[in-house]
Amino acid sequence: MSVDVRAAGAVLWRHAGDGIEVALVHRPRYDDWSLPKGKLDAGETLAAAAVREVREETGYHTVLGRHVAQTAYDVPARNGAKMLSKTVDYFSGEAVSGSFEANHEVDELRWLDPVAAERLLTNSADVGVLRGFCSLPATLTTVLLVRHAKAGKRDDWTGDDDLRPLSDAGLRQAEALRTLLPLFGPDDVFSAPRLRCVQTVRGVAEDLGVEIHHEELLSEEGYWPDPVHGINRLLAIAGAGGTPLICSQGGVIPDVVSALADRDGLALPAARGGVVPSKKGSLWVLSFRAGDTGPQLVGADYYPSPLPAPAPSRH
Numbered sequence: 378m379s380v381d382v383r384a385a386g387a388v389l390w391r392h393a394g395d396g397i398e399v400a401l402v403h404r405p406r407y408d409d410w411s412l413p414k415g416k417l418d419a420g421e422t423l424a425a426a427a428v429r430e431v432r433e434e435t436g437y438h439t440v441l442g443r444h445v446a447q448t449a450y451d452v453p454a455r456n457g458a459k460m461l462s463k464t465v466d467y468f469s470g471e472a473v474s475g476s477f478e479a480n481h482e483v484d485e486l487r488w489l490d491p492v493a494a495e496r497l498l499t500n501s502a503d504v505g506v507l508r509g510f511c512s513l514p515a516t517l518t519t520v521l522l523v524r525h526a527k528a529g530k531r532d533d534w535t536g537d538d539d540l541r542p543l544s545d546a547g548l549r550q551a552e553a554l555r556t557l558l559p560l561f562g563p564d565d566v567f568s569a570p571r572l573r574c575v576q577t578v579r580g581v582a583e584d585l586g587v588e589i590h591h592e593e594l595l596s597e598e599g600y601w602p603d604p605v606h607g608i609n610r611l612l613a614i615a616g617a618g619g620t621p622l623i624c625s626q627g628g629v630i631p632d633v634v635s636a637l638a639d640r641d642g643l644a645l646p647a648a649r650g651g652v653v654p655s656k657k658g659s660l661w662v663l664s665f666r667a668g669d670t671g672p673q674l675v676g677a678d679y680y681p682s683p684l685p686a687p688a689p690s691r692h
Contacts, residue, residue, distance in 0.1 A: 381462050381463065382461050382462070382464070383417045383423070383463075383464060384414050384416045384430075384463060384464070384465040384466070385415070385423045385430065385465065385466045385467070385468070386412055386413050386427055386431065387427050387428075387431050387441065387470030388412060388470065388506065389412075389435060389439055389470050389471075390471060390472065391471065391488065393490070397490075398488040398489055399489060399491055399494045399507065399510075400413065400472070400486055400487070400488055401489060401494055402434050402483040402486050403483060403484055403487075404483055405484045407499075409499035411498065411503055412467065412506060413430060413431045413434040413435050413483075414427075414434075414467070415433070423466045424441055424468065424557060424560045425556070425560060427439075427467075427468050428470070431470055433482070434480070434483045435475070435486055436475045436477045436486075437472040437473075437475035437476070438472070438474045438475050439470035439472055440470065440471050440473050440620075441469065441470050441561050441562070442469035442471065442519050443468070443469050443513075443517065443519070443662060443664045444466065444467070444662070444676075444678040445467045445468060445469055445509045445510045446467050446505065446509045446510075447464055447465065447466045448503075448505070449463065449465075450462075450463055450502065451463070469515065469517075471515070473562075491507060491511050494507060514666060517665060517666055517675065518618065518620070518666075518667070519561060519562070519662060519663070519665075520611070520614070520615050520620075520621055520663040520665065521558060521561055521563055521620065521621070521622040521623065522611075522623050522625065522630060522633070522634070522662075522663055523578065523622065523624045523658075523659070523661075524625065524627055524630055524656065524658065525543075525624055525657065526546075526547035526550035526551045526554070526573070526576070526577045526657055527547035527550060527657045528542060528547050529541070538571075539571050540572050541573055542576060543576045543577065547576075547658070548576075550658035551579075551658075553658075553682075554577065554578070554580075554658065554660070555580035555584065557680075558578075558660070559581065559584065561620065562620045563581060563621065563622035564587075564621075565585075565590070565621045565622070566578050566581060566582040566587055566588075566621075566622045567589070567590045567591075567592045567595070567621055567624070568590070568595075568623070569591075569593070569596035569597075569624065569625050570592070570596060571596060571626070574625065575591075575624070577658070578624045581622060592610065592614075592623070594607040595611065595623060595625045595626075595633075597626045597628040600628075600629045600632075601628070604636070607633070611623065611633060612671055612672050615665050627657070630655040631652070631653035631654070632653075634653050634663070635648070638674060641674040643674050643676075643677060645677055647677070647679040654681065656681050656682070658682060659681050660679070661677060661679055662676075662677070664676030664678075
C-alpha cells in the first residue's frame with residue numbers, strides 16, 4: 378500500500394512519584410484528546426518530526442526512546458476528491474524540559490497516569506499506542522549501535538585498512554547522524570578503533586564534549602576470536618547506565634544483535650531470511666530492561682539510513 382501522508386509523534390511521559398504520567402493534548406479543531414503528533418516536513422526524518430511536533434504542540438523538549446507503534450488510516454484529500462493513506466509512527470519520549478502554553482493547535486494539555494489517560498483518549502488507535510507503550514517500563518536503557526558510514530571500496534585503498542577514511546558520501550552520512558543521534562539523548566561515545574568508525578561519531582562526541590572510548594572487542598578483528606567476550610563488553614556498557622552511542626562494523630553488529638535477541642527471546646522483524654541488516658551509516662536503537670543477571674534486550678529498532686527513511690522495523 379502506498380503512503381500519501383507520513384506523520385510522527387510520541388507518548389510523552391515524565392516521572393511522577395513512584396510512577397509516571399503521560400501527556401494528552403486537546404485539539405479544538407477536532408475537539409478530541411490525543412497523543413501529540415504531526416506531519417513530516419519535507420526531508421525530515423520520523424524521529425526529527427516526532428521531537429519537533431511534540432515541542433510545537435506541548436512546549437516540551439523530549440528525548441526519544443524505542444519506537445512504540447505505527448497506526449494507519451485514511452484521510453480525505455483537501456479537494457475532497459479522494460482518500461489519502463496516512464501513517465503515524467509513535468516513539469517513547471521522555472519530557473526533559475519545557476512547559477505548556479496554549480497555541481493555535483492545542484488549547485489544553487493534561488498530565489495523567491496511564492489508566493486515566495486511556496479513559497480520556499478519544500480515538501481507539503491512540504489507546505492501542507498507549508497500551509503498547511505501557512507493555513514495557515518507561516525507564517529502559519537505550520544503546521545506540523551504529524555501523525560506520527561509507528568509506529569507499531577496500532580494494533581501492535592501498536594503505537593500512539585501519540586508516541581507511543570516510544568517503545565524501547560517508548562524511549555526508551556522518552553529518553546526518555550528527556543530527557539524528559542527539560534526538561535519542563546519547564551521553565557517552567564508544568567506537569571500534571578504526572578511523573572510519575571514529576570519524577562516523579566524532580561530530581556527536583564533539584557536540585557532547587566527551588572523548589571517544591576505543592573498544593577493540595567491538596571491532597571485527599577483536600570480536601571474532603571470542604564473540605561472547607565482545608557481547609559481554611557491550612552489555613557492560615549498557616549496564617553502566619546512561620545512553621551510550623557505540624560505532625562498530627558490519628561484521629560485528631548483525632551477530633551481536635541476533636545473539637542478544639536469541640538469548641532474550643526477542644523477535645527481529647527487521648531480519649529477512651534470517652539475516653540481520655546493518656547497512657553503512659545505519660542505526661540500531663537497542664532497548665534494555667534491568668534483569669537479575671544483567672541487561673535484557675526487550676526492543677530493537679532498525680533505521681537503515683540517517684537520511685529520511687521509512688519507519689523502523691521493530692519489535
